[in-house]
Amino acid sequence: MHHTFSHTTFCIRTFGCQMNKHDSERIAGMLEGLGALQVDTYDEADMVVFMTCCVREAADVRLLGQVASLKNLPLPKSSKLDHRIIAVGGCIGQRDGEKLVRELPHLDVVFGTHNLASLPRLIESAIEAGGHHVEVLDSAETFPTDLPSVREHSWAAWLPITIGCNNFCSYCIVPYVRGREKSRPLEDVIADARTYVAAGVKEITLLGQNVNSYGRDLYGEPRFADLLDEVDATGIARLRFATSHPKDLTDGVIERFGTLRSLMPALHLPVQSGSDRILEAMNRRYTRDHYLGLIEKLREACPGIALSSDIIVGFPGETEKDFEATYSLVEEVGYNQVFTFIYSKREGTPAASMVDDSPHEVIQERFDRLVDLVQEKAWQSNQVDAGKTIEVLVEGASKRDRSVLSGKSPKNQTVHARVPEGSSADELAGTFVSVKVEEARTWYLSGSVIEDEDAGRMLKSDAE
Template sequence: MTPTFDRMTFCIHTFGCQMNKHDSERIAGMLEGLGATMVDAVEDADIVVFMTCCVREAADTRLYGQVASLKNVPLRAGSPLPKRIVAVGGCIGQRDGEKLTEQLPHLDVVFGTHNLGSLPGLLAQAVADGAHHVEVLESSSDFPTELPTAREHSWAAWLPITVGCDNFCSYCIVPYVRGREKSRALEDIEREARGYVEAGVREITLLGQNVNSYGRDLYGEPRFVDVLDAVDATGIERLRFATSHPKDLTDEVIARFGSLRSLMPALHLPAQSGSDRILAAMNRRYTREHYLGLIAKLRRACPDIALSTDLIVGFPGETEEDFLQTLSLVREVGYGQVFTFIYSKREGTPAAKMADDTPREVIQERFDRLVEAVQEGAWQANQAELGRVVPVLVEGTSKRDAAMLTGKSPKNQTVHAPLPAGLDAAGLVGTVVDVRVDEARTWYLAGTVEGAPRP
């Protein structure tokens, strides 16, 4: 029997990567399709779903704190339920399973990364009997894209092309909780992309733990370049992808940054470290020289490309010289954005067994130096935009000022501009406006709208 959630409300708290965000959209689509209404605040929700990430220890701590705090939040007036139903899914759900209900007794439902479609049934059982319900599958034979999706924005869509990962970097838990890499058929990807274009979507982001190796399991060799060509041919206005592994970034894909109409001039290419010794210990399977060679090729194909990356400080055994290699990589590449992390030990990964006696204060001091260099580089990269007119996809208004539009440039920079007189902010959301850049800060650009919006 199909469960129903008429008169019930739900909210979803999402941690981690874009894949988790898209999984949350699927959950919202399923629950709305069964009669529930999505709300923003926990206080207004009969059902609370946490979509979790276990890449770093801080995510575990935050989840436990937020779930525990729900014990003190009263159920809304008029709720059809005797108690609030709390569910945990995503990577922590996959990793910990039944253990979560032992540590959080008021948790009702746990599900994993391979069985999103089971959530409505698990919630219905918890509503009916008040007991714990846990279902965590080791793998799935289906690619979970046929589930209904309630997209956060009408003008943008996530489009998964792979799930799982085969790389097994020594610090990373993802292959153990997301499973081995599995690719969608190219025809299915093209059909979904075309449907989005027909529905008015302006920007598609292709998703995968390593999009560059797409198709190796289906076709015997990577065919990511074919995905780019096929999605571009649908007429999509803006095309992006995440995430890329440097070892699988091919010359053919690099060339598309100079030839594909829709492919935005921005690439996130995680380096993780600038030291060959640390890269080998991380099992990244490329060298600093190879990585810098990719950067040179990218800039030949698209001289104005914006580059971003991930960097880890404090990996076991990292010396000052190793760290200085990372610091020099930041300065040599000139990233527009860098996501910096202090190494977080994840039980079950090879790196968790590596000895390290580096004092925490030394690691923190290196991290602070890296952040300073990142900020300097980001500020410098943005100075090149001064005086330029950039097309900005409007996402809404600033949280601080309802009269200030905010959106993204082709390079994925945040851009602010005052709302032009006589125009309605809500009507501009999802349109493209030209903004002349008058100010370039470290993390954003600001300027003035020129001309009429492009619907």
């Protein structure tokens, strides 16, 4: 089969969650393994793969626009194909299947979230036989992690521990497109983590739609806290995880923020709303008080912990009083970052049939008020670090200025600092530097790299 892919080029566009980014890395791994070369732009690509997300309405519109724009784009001069192969995977592929081909007749391949491994075969059929090739399975035959991977950064790795979700929040399509929750055996996850550490990875992010319930299907009860202990014991420098559901966040996991060397002091804990009435309508299965109790315990275990969250404004039936409950919760918690969304209806979810009678202007006005508060609180949270020296994992040069390096603090803040003399941001990527913070802004910190004799020597050996 391999001859089909030698001397071909491919480009992947990823929308949506971390799990999609991870899936894209797997697809790149498979196609490169078969001799294809990854390129950055549509112009240079013989094949374009869209990894889609159907959590937000805008994603469908964006996908249709991008696929349509490829229709008349000429193939690269070196191409040996008779037309550009366009494939759509991820959640929209899973949900729409055949329907996509009817909407976009120049689409060649559609695959779902459960059969990444079929993509090369589907593309090969499209190249050799022409026509449309659609294959969407109801559940996964292999865990995506069994496939090869090309990671975006050699020093950072996504490590999926569960796929799917059992929660059925009323606004969310994920359980329908990603299927029931399945955990990977503990020893498989640890074996992967050890392999990553041996390969020089500095930061592992454990992934799942709801990491806190990890292992319930395999062991009868969640074993996420045990998993954190074992990954920490591999010697990884930095450990993070996403995403957490408040109803399953146990005291054991909270304690680990105070005890585990590698577990970074940052947690994304989506609250969605501060109103009990709306939380119930969303089927979130916790109350405002329960959530605030978790925040209190987290701050006891790890006093400087950086908290982030997701909030939906304008859920069907939300009143001014419900919104005020959300607003006051954000004031009380003082998050480092909140991702705010205006509710958008997803066909196929229970919330889609709920009566939604708030005028758009009212919802927009609430949203704007919340965003102002979020920014104010983010700015305040970052002031704590002004004047401190923090360890930064360098990601590379700042997008705006090659002489400035950009990286992440333990609290996952973006940090900028001028690149030290005689060094380059690219050389330092994937290493740790100490930065003295001179200015704390709303969305980033900036300062100077501290180089004393010892640190200088250490950084040098690190970069080699």
